[in-house]
Amino acid sequence: MEYKLVCTKCGAEYDRKSPAFRCVKCASILEVEYYYDGFRLPKGFRRRKPSQKKYVPLLPLSRLSATMGEGGSELVAADGLRRIIGQSVRLYLKVETENPTHTFKDRGSAVEISKAMELGYREICCASTGNMGLSLAKYARAHRIKCTVFISKDGNPKKIAKIRAQRARLVKVDGDFNDALLQAERFATRRGAFLCGDYHYRKEGQKCVVYEIMEQVGRRAPDYIFVQVGNATLLAAVYKGLVEFKKFGLIGKMPRLVAVQSDQCAPLVTAYKASRQVRYVRPATAADAIAVGFPTFGFEGLEAVKGTNGCAVSVDDSEIYRAMGLLKESMGIGAELGGATGLAGFLKMNAEKPSAFKGRTAVVIVTGNNED
Ligand SMILES: [Zn+2]
Structure with a gap:
């Protein structure tokens, strides 16, 4: 899709051939801003199987020349977790560990x-x-x-x-x-x-995970999507993907986005709860993949949560270890700590208030598996 690069803070525009990664005027991050007007989805879009390649028309590229078969990961029903999560919630896992280097x-x-x-x-x-x-x-x-x-x-x-x-x-x-x-x-x-x-x-590449989720769940559109947060790029990307799918008329309602961090490194959750901007914290979590003290996409991550009427929750590292064990034992899915953090967030919220999830559909993104 045609696009330009724009500073997220001061609005300065950059040539799309520019190697700039931050605004030279105010040091803020840049955003790919598409010209959505007049854009039409390719013929037969809905019928094609979800994959990273399928979404190239929605990316700032003419071709995905460096693909290694990423994307198209399974969305599986978490029936093996029924004993723990109860009978009344539909929980799906997006298994991003199936990618070439086992992460999203x-x-x-x-x-x-x-x-x-x-x-x-x-x-x-x-x-x-x-x-x-x-x-x-x-x-x-x-x-x-x-x-x-x-x-x-x-x-x-x-x-x-x-x-x-x-x-x-x-x-x-x-x-x-x-x-x-x-x-x-x-x-x-x-x-x-x-x-x-x-x-x-990178954010553009990562939004494809939510395109796939929304296509794979079919008519049972999720009420919640749980996303672990390190640098918050995935969370911001998921929000952008949802906004776009809504714009194109591919989905009706927006799922609520739930950001999940470890208690030992929770700058975004703390900012959300205190209704203030994200501030640096010294990372101390064992979940190294999400040990980021000052998320680059912190502001956008908060916008994602607020814009979908979602929330942000932190979990203890011991709860992440438990979620990782359950994924392996009950679902046969290997994940590292950071990869199991989204599930830990769901399990905590579901245990605290099961009525909130009664008859609802939730998706957890299992992000990675590289610790062994
Ligand atoms: Zn700027």
């Missing part, structure tokens, strides 16, 4: 690497807590693009080994994810590398 990140990587290639870049870099670095390293290697990953020196050793195995250059940063982010942004500017990560193009 691959959807964003396919779009970012395709865009980098379209703009003629042969080198990329990113900051990562692990999963994004692994995903980008794999996609970059497959397309002969040089890749540098900035990661906290306290990052998950198993993920670091997996990134190394993809032959990416690894830079360990003395600090947390936000320190790594700063270094990656400086490196990109200095080297003229294409900066990948939680920015506007």
Whole structure:
């Protein structure tokens, strides 16, 4: 789809060929703004099976040249969890661990690497807590693009080994994810590398997960979608995808979005509850994939929750461990802690107030599985 790049804060416009990742005037993040007027969905759109490729007309690309078969993940009924969740709620799991590097990140990587290639870049870099670095390293290697990953020196050793195995250059940063982010942004500017990560193009790739959910549930449109929050890109992307599907007349009502974080790193949940802006917290959760003290898409994440009349909930790390165990034992689905956080949020809210979910449909996105 035709688009322009716009600053989310001051409205400054950028050429779509611009490598800018933040506004040069106010340092805010940019947004892909489409020209929806006059846009028509391709013929036979509704009949085609959900997949990342199917949604290319809704992306800022002419072709998805860097695809590795991401997307098209299963949406499964969580019947194995009936004993715990009761009989009156319909719960579905969107199994994003089926992607090539076992996380939803691959959807964003396919779009970012395709865009980098379209703009003629042969080198990329990113900051990562692990999963994004692994995903980008794999996609970059497959397309002969040089890749540098900035990661906290306290990052998950198993993920670091997996990134190394993809032959990416690894830079360990003395600090947390936000320190790594700063270094990656400086490196990109200095080297003229294409900066990948939680920015506007990745968000576009990640919105496809909710297109798929809405197509896969069919007539039983979900009342709730539970999304774990690290950098809040997925949450912001899911909201954008829903707004677009509504605009195109593909869905009626909007599901409520529930943001879930760990108690030990909950800047978005705290901001939501206190009705204020997101402030930095020092991440201390064992769920490394969502250990982000200051989410890049924090503001947009809050908008997603408010705009759908949703809510934000935090769970203890022990509740995340329990959800991870249940996914494995009752559903046969492997997930890492961050990947099981959305389910932990659902289980907590359902246990506290089962009547809120009586006769309702809820979807939980199981985001990743890279800890073993
Ligand atoms: Zn600006």
